[in-house]
Structures are given as structure tokens and as C-alpha cells.
Amino acid sequence: xxxxxxxxxxxxxxxxxxxxxxxxxxxxxxxxxxxxxxxxxxxxxxxxxxxxxxxxxxxxxxxxxxxxxxxxxxxxxxxxxxxxxxxxxxxxxxxxxxxxxxxxxxxxxxxxxxxxxxxxx
Amino acid sequence: xxxxxxxxxxxxxxxxxxxxxxxxxxxxxxxxxxxxxxxxxxxxxxxxxxxxxxxxxxxxxxxxxxxxxxxxxxxxxxxxxxxxxxxxxxxxxxxxxxxxxxxxxxx
Numbered sequence: 325x326x327x328x329x330x331x332x333x334x335x336x337x338x339x340x341x342x343x344x345x346x347x348x349x350x351x352x353x354x355x356x357x358x359x360x361x362x363x364x365x366x367x368x369x370x371x372x373x374x375x376x377x378x379x380x381x382x383x384x385x386x387x388x389x390x391x392x393x394x395x396x397x398x399x400x401x402x403x404x405x406x407x408x409x410x411x412x413x414x415x416x417x418x419x420x421x422x423x424x425x426x427x428x429x430x431x432x433x434x435x436x437x438x439x440x441x442x443x444x445x
Numbered sequence: 446x447x448x449x450x451x452x453x454x455x456x457x458x459x460x461x462x463x464x465x466x467x468x469x470x471x472x473x474x475x476x477x478x479x480x481x482x483x484x485x486x487x488x489x490x491x492x493x494x495x496x497x498x499x500x501x502x503x504x505x506x507x508x509x510x511x512x513x514x515x516x517x518x519x520x521x522x523x524x525x526x527x528x529x530x531x532x533x534x535x536x537x538x539x540x541x542x543x544x545x546x547x548x549x550x551x552x
Contacts, residue, residue, distance in 0.1 A: 359541075361489075369481070369489060369532050371541040383539040386446070419488055429536040431479040433500060435488035 326350040326434040330420050333439030336410055340443070344405040346420030346436055354378065357423035358396065358403045359432055362416035362441075372418070373405060377426035388414075410443045417441075447471050447535050451544030457552040462523045466531055466547045468516040474537035480509055480518045481532045483546075489532065493518065523549070 332344040346358070360372040373394040374383040382394050393406040403420060417440050421432035448471040458464050468478065476496035481489040491500050493509035496516055506521045520527055528551055533544040 368546040369483075369534075369543045371534070371543065374539065374541070383541075385540050424494065429539075429541055430477075431491050431494035431500075431534075431536065432481075432489075433491045433494075435490070438488055 326422060328420050328422060328434060328436035330418065330436040330439035333418060333441045335442045335444065337445050338411060338443055340410050341406070341408045342410065342441060344407065344418055344420075344439060344441070346403045346405075348401050348403065348420075348422065351422065353396075353401045354398055355426055357425055357427070357429060358394075359421045359423055359429065360394065360403075360405050361419045361421055361432070361435075362414075363419070363438075364413070364416040367416075370416070374423075374429055375403065376428070381427065407441070410441075412443050415441060415443050446540055447474060447538060447542055449533055449535055449542050449544040451533055451547055453547060454545060455548040455550060457550050458523050459552045460523055460525055462552075464520045464523055464527075464549060466518045466533075468511075468518075468533035468544050470514045470516070470535055470537075473513040474535045476512050477535055477537035478509070478511070478516045479534045479536060480507075481534065482527075482529045483532065484529045492531075520549075 329347045391409045417438040419438045420436040422434040424430040450469045480493040483489040497509045
């Protein structure tokens, strides 16, 4: 059974940093791309970042490009999102999602429960 | 960037009703559309990928259609557990983008 568990969320001041982690299990980790998707309070879904199964391709939403970095650790089976220069509009629940494909994005068929990030002074 | 315009933003319906949600892409995206269902406080759940392919464990009352720029999600006979918010997403090109969502409410 596929299981995704996010951690690392919390309260951070504007301009600060936070590192989210997603522990994945129940599937061959290197065979699937992974995504981070966020949802601001009372708002819709916003795709944040993508990393391919091999880790050789990454993509970012314009709103986070240059501030966020996605990476994956094959020994630990984790996908991380390093978030720097955080702003109030980064406040959201952040979801880790497993893609149905390896080299590009097809669909997210498994999701974690989400970890909340609040950026406030 | 590809914009996904979803309509309506909300719909009031009764159990047994047929409900159709549409998503318009700002440029042709072949069939690279996924539909998600989200209930309050829960993570989204993928229902349909590739515009018309039902994922495992998704009831057959859900169906998807369309190609290029116009896509639909239809619930043939609304059930109590179907009251939720639905989103389309394009995976044709990065940055991936979601529609604004459609809330299906009790009439």
C-alpha cells in the first residue's frame, strides 16, 4: 500500500526558511515522479514543484521559482522541499503527491495528509 | 502558462441529479487532464486521468470527456458522498495548473 507522510511544517517569520519532507513507502520509489501541491486557507489547489523519478528533472511554479528547491533521497525514500525567503502568501497546507509517471507528470494518484505552513510575524 | 478555466464555480444539486462540470484550457493540451475530488479537510483524490480514464476504485457514475481545449466531468447520478469540490488539472506542460474548482452543494 502506498503511504506518504509529510513533516516539517510550522510557523515561520517572513523571510525565514523551512524544510518539508515527505516519507514515501509501498512502491518502487525511483520509478515515479513526485510533486508538491499547496492549498492556501479557503482557496484552491496550486501546484508547487515536480521532480522526476531519476531526480534529473525538476520544475517549479513561477511563484516559488528561485526560492524553493525540491530534492529526493533514494536511500531514505524521501522527497524534500527547501523553502527560503518565505512570504505571507506561502501560507498553506502543503501536500506531497506521487505521480503516475516517471519522467514527466501524468496525474497524482496518491497524496499525503498535508503539513501546514504559516508565514507570519 | 496554460490557464484552466473551470465552470461553474458552484452548483446546487440533489441526490440522483446529473451534474456536469467543464474545464476550458487556454491552449490545446491533447488529453492531458486529470480530475480530482476534494472533501473538506482531506487531501484530493484523483478520479480521472487522460481526460477520460477512470482510476481504480472510482465509481462508474463518474466519467470524463473532451480533448484539445474543452473538457468535462460528469456525475451521472449524484450520490450523498459526491458532495465535494472538484478540480481539473492540466499535465500537458510545466508549470502544471489547476482550475479554480467547482463546489457541488446540496440543493
